[in-house]
Every structure is written in structure tokens, then in C-alpha cells.
Amino acid sequence: MDFQLDQAKEILRRTPATLNSLLRHLPEEWAFANEGPESWSPFDVVGHLIHGEEADWIPRAKIILEYGESRAFEPFDRFAMFEKSRVQSLGDLLDKFEWLRGESLKGLEGMNLRPEMLGKRGRHPELGAVTLSQLLSTWVVHDLGHIGQIVRAMAKQYDEAVGAWQPYLPILSR
Amino acid sequence: MDFQLDQAKEILRRTPATLNSLLRHLPEEWAFANEGPESWSPFDVVGHLIHGEEADWIPRAKIILEYGESRAFEPFDRFAMFEKSRVQSLGDLLDKFEWLRGESLKGLEGMNLRPEMLGKRGRHPELGAVTLSQLLSTWVVHDLGHIGQIVRAMAKQYDEAVGAWQPYLPILSR
Numbered sequence: 001m002d003f004q005l006d007q008a009k010e011i012l013r014r015t016p017a018t019l020n021s022l023l024r025h026l027p028e029e030w031a032f033a034n035e036g037p038e039s040w041s042p043f044d045v046v047g048h049l050i051h052g053e054e055a056d057w058i059p060r061a062k063i064i065l066e067y068g069e070s071r072a073f074e075p076f077d078r079f080a081m082f083e084k085s086r087v088q089s090l091g092d093l094l095d096k097f098e099w100l101r102g103e104s105l106k107g108l109e110g111m112n113l114r115p116e117m118l119g120k121r122g123r124h125p126e127l128g129a130v131t132l133s134q135l136l137s138t139w140v141v142h143d144l145g146h147i148g149q150i151v152r153a154m155a156k157q158y159d160e161a162v163g164a165w166q167p168y169l170p171i172l173s174r
Numbered sequence: 175m176d177f178q179l180d181q182a183k184e185i186l187r188r189t190p191a192t193l194n195s196l197l198r199h200l201p202e203e204w205a206f207a208n209e210g211p212e213s214w215s216p217f218d219v220v221g222h223l224i225h226g227e228e229a230d231w232i233p234r235a236k237i238i239l240e241y242g243e244s245r246a247f248e249p250f251d252r253f254a255m256f257e258k259s260r261v262q263s264l265g266d267l268l269d270k271f272e273w274l275r276g277e278s279l280k281g282l283e284g285m286n287l288r289p290e291m292l293g294k295r296g297r298h299p300e301l302g303a304v305t306l307s308q309l310l311s312t313w314v315v316h317d318l319g320h321i322g323q324i325v326r327a328m329a330k331q332y333d334e335a336v337g338a339w340q341p342y343l344p345i346l347s348r
Contacts, residue, residue, distance in 0.1 A: 001203065001207065001331040001332065001335065002335065003332065003335040007201050007203070007204065010200070010201065011200075011204070011328070014195050014196060017191075017195035018192055018195040018196050020195075021188050021191035021192040021194075021195055022188060022192050022321075026184070026185075027181050027184065029175065029181070030181065030185070033175065124338070127338040127339065128338065129338075130337055130338055130339070131337065133335065134335065134336055134337035134338070134339060135339075137332040137335035137336045137337075137339075138332075138336045138339040138342075138343065140329075140332055141329045141332050141336055141339075141343050141345065141346065142343065144325040144326070144328050144329040144345060145325070145329055145343055145344065145345035145346075147196075147321070147325045148322045148325045148326055148329070148345050148348075151318040151319070151321045151322045151325075152318070152322055154185070154318050155314075155315045155318040155319055155322070157175040158175065158177065158311040158312075158314055158315050161175065161176065161177040161307065161308065161311035162308055162311045162312045162315055163304055163305065163308035163311075164298070164301040164302065164303075164304055164308065165301065165304070165308060165309075165311075165312040165315075168312075169312065169315050169316065169319055170319065171315065171318060171319035171322050172315065172319075174322075174348055
């Protein structure tokens with residue numbers, strides 16, 4: 001499917017409500033449970049999404065529009081949340097993400113992107129030349145991927161509790 | 175993690191709202207897109223979850239409580255929705271699932287399950303002896319797995335649109 005700005009915004013707009021329905025007031029045992037060493041809990045994922053709003057999507061879109069390929073993006077710290085959101089509650093993080101996503105969508109709206117602007121190129125510090133539409137498509141897929149990661153981390157808590165049904169449940173082995 | 179009835183109900187209760195926030199009024203291109211031949215679209219998944227409420231979880235729990243291992247469950251048709259929900263709209267399916275899930279949770283409440291009842295055994299037509307707590311754990315994991323399937327099917331629509339970011343997005347290759 002080709003990138004379509006209206007559809008991408010429509011999906012990005014939904015993520016705070018999806019996270020709220022999955023996670024708000026979830027028992028702590030579930031919110032802080034991960035898939036094993038080096039993996040992330042739902043709590044970690046929300047912190048990571050917050051850092052994305054602050055340091056990745058809109059800031060990078062602005063760099064593309066302003067500097068094109070002449071200035072590379074700042075590298076993105078995928079683990080920033082382990083320091084930044086450590087002492088906050090899950091409810092605080094969900095509130096913060098909801099607010100930041102609203103601001104990001106206003107920022108996107110404010111760019112008044114015309115179709116020909118979507119092909120504008122920027123420079124990723126590792127990947128090289130990328131376009132604005134690729135950045136915005138990645139934002140959509142990144143949201144969906146992390147929702148998938150949250151439900152996978154949750155599902156795996158019942159890995160043993162499901163007994164003989166385990167091989168019927170592919171999420172347990174992904 | 176051990177199965178806990180209250181926590182399981184808490185997760186099962188959330189699924190209709192999660193599906194609503196992901197899917198209600200989603201552009202049809204996205205709601206009907208799948209991961210390729212033999213795979214399911216978000217629309218198909220909601221139809222499958224409806225059939226689970228009607229024919230799987232509560233009906234099987236009742237069989238365990240009433241007949242124990244003396245009567246095997248009816249086999250569950252994983253593809254029933256291709257016939258049953260074909261002519262309905264996604265909005266109708268979401269409404270129906272929400273209503274049915276509410277009824278299922280009332281049904282579960284009405285069973286007044288005491289801890290010692292959770293170990294009661296039933297007979298799965300293929301897997302053999304299973305317990306009530308394994309059935310209820312499977313219900314939870316099944317919900318989460320299908321939410322994961324929905325976001326994966328959606329993410330894959332932008333498989334190419336993300337350009338060079340593709341290897342950074344593991345959901346695209348799951």
C-alpha cells in the first residue's frame with residue numbers, strides 16, 4: 001500500500017486510546033512483566049514511545065523540511081526510557097504519551113504537507129538517504145509494532161498456564 | 175505467572191475497547207487488508223473472535239463444569255467467520271463482539287468459580303485432558319494473540335513504504 005498522509009494520521013491518532021484500553025490500571029504484575037532478559041515490559045514500551053514523540057518523529061520531519069540531506073538526524077537512543085521514566089507511574093506515562101501524541105499531530109498538521117513535499121529527502125545517520133514519507137510510514141509501523149510487543153509480553157505471562165494449548169497459540173513462540 | 179481469575183477477567187474485559195480504538199471507522203483499505211494468501215484481515219479476526227464467544231470459551235467452560243472429562247468439547251471451527259460474517263460491516267461486528275464479550279463475562283461471573291473448581295478437568299477432542307484454568311488462560315492469550323495479529327496485518331501494509339527502515343521494524347518480518 002502506498003503511504004497516504006490522511007490514513008497515517010488516522011492510525012497515529014488512535015494509539016493513545018489503544019494503550020489506555022490495554023494498560024490503564026492494569027495490575028502491576030502485568031504492566032512490569034517482560035519476555036525475559038533484555039526484553040521490554042509494557043511500561044518500558046510506553047516510555048520508549050514517549051521518547052519517540054520527543055526526539056524522533058516530528059523533530060526528524062522538521063530537519064528534513066528545513067535542511068534536507070545536508071544535516072543528518074540526531075541518533076535516537078532506543079533505551080532512553082530506562083533512565084527517564086524509571087520513577088513515574090504507568091498512568092503518568094500514559095497521560096504524557098497522550099498529550100505528546102496530540103502535540104505531534106498538531107505539529108504535523110502545522111507543516112501543511114503537500115504531496116510533493118512527501119518525497120523530500122533527509123539523511124539518517126546510519127541508513128543514509130530517506131524520504132519524509134518513509135519517516136512517516138515508519139512512525140505508523142513503529143506504533144503498531146510496539147502495540148504488538150505489549151500484547152506479546154502480556155501473553156507470555158501465561159505461557160505455562162495454558163497447558164496443552166501452547167502449540168495452538170503462535171504468539172507464545174514469536 | 176500463575177492463572178488468577180480476577181486478573182484474567184480484567185484483561186478479557188478490555189478487549190472490546192482495544193478493538194474499537196484500533197479498528198472502528200478505520201478506512202476499509204486497512205480493515206480488509208491481510209498479510210497475503212491464507213492470512214486474515216482485521217475484519218476476519220473480529221469475526222473469528224465473535225465465533226469464539228459463541229462456540230468456544232463459555233460453552234466449553236460449561237461442559238467442563240457439567241460433564242468433566244466424560245464429554246469432549248465440540249470441535250471449534252477456526253474458519254467459521256468466512257461464511258458467517260461475510261455480509262456484515264466492521265462496525266456491526268465490533269458491536270456484536272462487545273455485546274457478546276459482556277455476556278461471556280456475566281456468564282463467567284455466574285459460575286461463581288471457587289479456586290478448587292479451576293483445576294477441574296475436561297476433555298479436548300484433540301489435546302485430551304485440560305483444566306478449566308488452562309481453558310481460561312488460553313482465552314486470555316487468544317485475545318492478545320489476535321490483537322497482535324491485527325496490528326501485524328496493518329503494519330505490513332507499509333512494508334515497502336518504510337524504505338530503508340524495514341530491517342529496524344521486526345513486526346514486518348514476524
